[in-house]
Amino acid sequence: MEGTLDYVRGSPSRGGICDIETGRTLGKWIPLKVWRRTDPLRTAKIVAMSQPYNRVFNFSAGPCTLPVEVLEETRDDLMNYKGTGMSVMEMSHRSKAYEAIIAEAESDLRSLMAVPDNYKILFLQGGASTQFATIPMSYLPAGKQADYVVTGAWGKKAVESAKIYGSANVVFDAKADNYNIVPNLAALNYTPDSAYVHFTTNETIQGVQFKSDPTLPGTLICDMSSDILSRPVDVSKYAMIYAGAQKNMGPAGATVVIIRDDLLARGPEGLAPMFDYKVHAENGSMYNTPACWSIYVCGLVYKYMLRNGGLTAMQGRCQAKADVLYNAIDNSGGFFKGHAKADCRSTMNVTFTLPDEELTKIFVKETEAAGLDGLKGHRSVGGCRASIYNAFPMEGCEALAAAMRDFSAKHG
Numbered sequence: 001m002e003g004t005l006d007y008v009r010g011s012p013s014r015g016g017i018c019d020i021e022t023g024r025t026l027g028k029w030i031p032l033k034v035w036r037r038t039d040p041l042r043t044a045k046i047v048a049m050s051q052p053y054n055r056v057f058n059f060s061a062g063p064c065t066l067p068v069e070v071l072e073e074t075r076d077d078l079m080n081y082k083g084t085g086m087s088v089m090e091m092s093h094r095s096k097a098y099e100a101i102i103a104e105a106e107s108d109l110r111s112l113m114a115v116p117d118n119y120k121i122l123f124l125q126g127g128a129s130t131q132f133a134t135i136p137m138s139y140l141p142a143g144k145q146a147d148y149v150v151t152g153a154w155g156k157k158a159v160e161s162a163k164i165y166g167s168a169n170v171v172f173d174a175k176a177d178n179y180n181i182v183p184n185l186a187a188l189n190y191t192p193d194s195a196y197v198h199f200t201t202n203e204t205i206q207g208v209q210f211k212s213d214p215t216l217p218g219t220l221i222c223d224m225s226s227d228i229l230s231r232p233v234d235v236s237k238y239a240m241i242y243a244g245a246q247k248n249m250g251p252a253g254a255t256v257v258i259i260r261d262d263l264l265a266r267g268p269e270g271l272a273p274m275f276d277y278k279v280h281a282e283n284g285s286m287y288n289t290p291a292c293w294s295i296y297v298c299g300l301v302y303k304y305m306l307r308n309g310g311l312t313a314m315q316g317r318c319q320a321k322a323d324v325l326y327n328a329i330d331n332s333g334g335f336f337k338g339h340a341k342a343d344c345r346s347t348m349n350v351t352f353t354l355p356d357e358e359l360t361k362i363f364v365k366e367t368e369a370a371g372l373d374g375l376k377g378h379r380s381v382g383g384c385r386a387s388i389y390n391a392f393p394m395e396g397c398e399a400l401a402a403a404m405r406d407f408s409a410k411h412g
């Protein structure tokens, strides 16, 4: 492999690595040159096998890979969480132990994202998709118009839901460009005095991402489901940020809502309590039984990020990992083509195509056999998608880049 990794490491107790020809398990540092042979995917296979517990490189778009040390902590806590004699899954959400878990998760998220005091953090259920409905239900009154910026599949779904409840105006739709760009938000024509403006920072399916927080007048609401916590954001620019947990935060189940007090106060009377942000805020996200386990794991992930340099460090790592893959695309002589325009490329979801459907199938099959899992692209874009959220290791990007180089050399 061209120079990035010199050694692979493993041990039998943590999954180990083994000679893919003989199956013999080895448990020490091994120079890669010893292993390099003619098999084009050999390097990728060896790197994949060096993952703890024989884990694969999981490129899934969500749910997705979580930090191994967090998984180990959940395992260690499973039978008896901190002397309570039970797991978090079995624990009353009204217990002292659980109250501490959710309070710590909230305060750690607040410090990670530097959330100002005039914002509430809520842990809700129903996924980001439920927010597509509760936002217009709450903040799009009759006689007002909400503006939506559509840069991909999730923004489109958000508009569809909004139209059920009120007047939703699409101020930008990248359909004509096959959703491979994002606009300059400051240059769009918004409705004067709109109820709010909604956009999606990172479109998970198409792999396009806004690169900075916009400065816009009015009420800005943002779906950050697939890039929250991957970089610092200026929360004060938004009236509301929401995100499903299952990419950068933890397992599916919890949905984080960060909402400014004045927007919260704007909510109408008479909503069913489960759809009323005020009710959730007044009850500390415990109006009903919260997604206890998901929130607990999110809390561990927040601590993991805090002790690993916070969001600035996450941003550096995410960019470095994405660069490895985009370089592999750009240096493939046109064999691989990136879906997103270069300045809109996502650091979370790298989308690319191969020359044809048959080669795509072979590539996905061969990489999967080599422990590079979940690369098949979404059916609406085709090709491949490598989702490389915060917890995804750099070694996986290097292994994929090596596999791409080998594959294009063989088939290009």
Ligand SMILES: Cc1ncc(COP(=O)(O)O)c(C=O)c1O
Pocket (backbone or CB within 6 Å): 062, 126, 127, 128, 129, 130, 154, 200, 202, 203, 204, 205, 223, 224, 225, 226, 244, 245
């Ligand atoms: C950007 C974005 N928004 C919304 C959703 C929907 O989230 P959920 O499945 O939690 O409803 C997703 C899911 O992948 C997403 O990526």
